[in-house]
Amino acid sequence: MNATKIFWFCALLFGMMPLRAQEPGVGQPAPPVKKETFLLNVVDRDQYESAVVQRNNNDQPMPYPYVEESDVLWSKSVWEVIDLDERINAALYYPTDTLNIESYRRSLFDVLIANIKNGRIKSVYADTYFKEKRTYSELQASLQRVDTTDAGIAQFNAGDRVSEEYIDRRAIGAADIEQYLIYGTWYFDKRMGELKYRLLAMAPVAPDVNFIDDESVDPDENLVPLFWVWYPSVRKVMVKGLSRLFNSISNPLFFFFSFFRCIEAAVFHLPNSVIP
Numbered sequence: 203m204n205a206t207k208i209f210w211f212c213a214l215l216f217g218m219m220p221l222r223a224q225e226p227g228v229g230q231p232a233p234p235v236k237k238e239t240f241l242l243n244v245v246d247r248d249q250y251e252s253a254v255v256q257r258n259n260n261d262q263p264m265p266y267p268y269v270e271e272s273d274v275l276w277s278k279s280v281w282e283v284i285d286l287d288e289r290i291n292a293a294l295y296y297p298t299d300t301l302n303i304e305s306y307r308r309s310l311f312d313v314l315i316a317n318i319k320n321g322r323i324k325s326v327y328a329d330t331y332f333k334e335k336r337t338y339s340e341l342q343a344s345l346q347r348v349d350t351t352d353a354g355i356a357q358f359n360a361g362d363r364v365s366e367e368y369i370d371r372r373a374i375g376a377a378d379i380e381q382y383l384i385y386g387t388w389y390f391d392k393r394m395g396e397l398k399y400r401l402l403a404m405a406p407v408a409p410d411v412n413f414i415d416d417e418s419v420d421p422d423e424n425l426v427p428l429f430w431v432w433y434p435s436v437r438k439v440m441v442k443g444l445s446r447l448f449n450s451i452s453n454p455l456f457f458f459f460s461f462f463r464c465i466e467a468a469v470f471h472l473p474n475s476v477i478p
Contacts, residue, residue, distance in 0.1 A: 263437040266400070269391065277389035281471035283407075284382040290466045298377040309376040310440075311406050314431060315345075317439045325432035330385070332403070336429055344428050346373040347411045372415065374408050374428065381407035383427055384467065405430045 286295040294310045297303055308316070317323040319338045326341070328334040347370075350358070354368030385403040390396070405427040413419045 263441045266434060269389070269400075270393070273391055273393040275390045275392040277387055278472065279385070279387050280469055282384050282386070282467035282469050284384060284465055284467045286380055286382070288466050294382060294465065295376070295379065298375070309379075310382070311376045311379045313440060314406065314436075317436070322439045323431060323436050325435040327403075327430040327432065329427075330403075330430060332430065332432065341429055344374075344411060344426070346371065347414075372411060374411055374414075378408045378414065379406050380409070380425060383407055401433050403430050403432050 284291055284294065286292070297307055297309055300308065300312065314323065315338075318326055318341070324335075326336045328336050349370040349372075350364060351368045351370055354364045357368060358364050383405045384401060386399055386401040388397065388399050391398055406429070407425050407427050408414075409421060409424045410426050413424055
């Protein structure tokens with residue numbers, strides 16, 4: 203009788219013990235190899251590049267919470283300017299030269315232009331009234347200039363076809379962007395008991411392309427917003443563009459994160475109406 207009790211007690215004890223996992227290749231398939239995205243653990247550089255791109259493609263921004271109008275106790279719209287000469291704002295400016303760097307490293311302006319061109323960004327407006335939408339082809343008048351030199355004009359007047367060497371082409375690039383204008387709203391959510399900020403729109407600012415190389419024009423008086431983008435509708439697109447602060451490969455910053463935590467901006471307009 204005692205032997206039977208001891209037998210069942212041992213069987214019960216043995217059944218409660220966790221089984222030791224078998225080694226890969228012994229009775230079970232080996233686990234899939236994880237692509238490493240942390241630089242210090244990288245063995246194969248090519249594998250690291252592909253893993254970072256795959257991780258960025260899978261990333262999604264945190265959705266904005268729905269705000270009931272009745273929960274907003276107070277709100278104030280704010281227009282601000284981000285000066286790209288400030289070192290803290292460098293993540294929005296660099297890289298300006300994309301010939302010898304990874305494809306996933308692009309400046310904010312390059313990300314905007316690339317996605318406007320391929321049609322992923324559709325909420326592009328001409329001004330701060332946010333009524334007149336613009337397509338990529340319609341933006342070309344403010345993004346590039348095509349002119350003919352004096353030699354080309356003489357060639358044209360002679361009845362000949364103007365040679366390509368006599369055509370002066372100038373396009374706005376990432377290196378020409380000097381500022382960003384942003385429009386957002388501060389509001390107090392009485393249900394949450396918090397003061398919050400919601401970014402609503404932004405615009406890259408550069409010298410007027412028609413006078414960008416004219417030394418007789420004051421550069422500070424020649425700055426114009428190129429277009430306005432309604433920010434909430436492009437967050438999913440912008441999260442794909444990875445910005446690296448000060449070209450640091452170990453400190454990636456997504457654009458939507460950079461706007462909230464790592465920029466310095468100055469308020470230049472406060473009323474709740476649009477900029478006059």
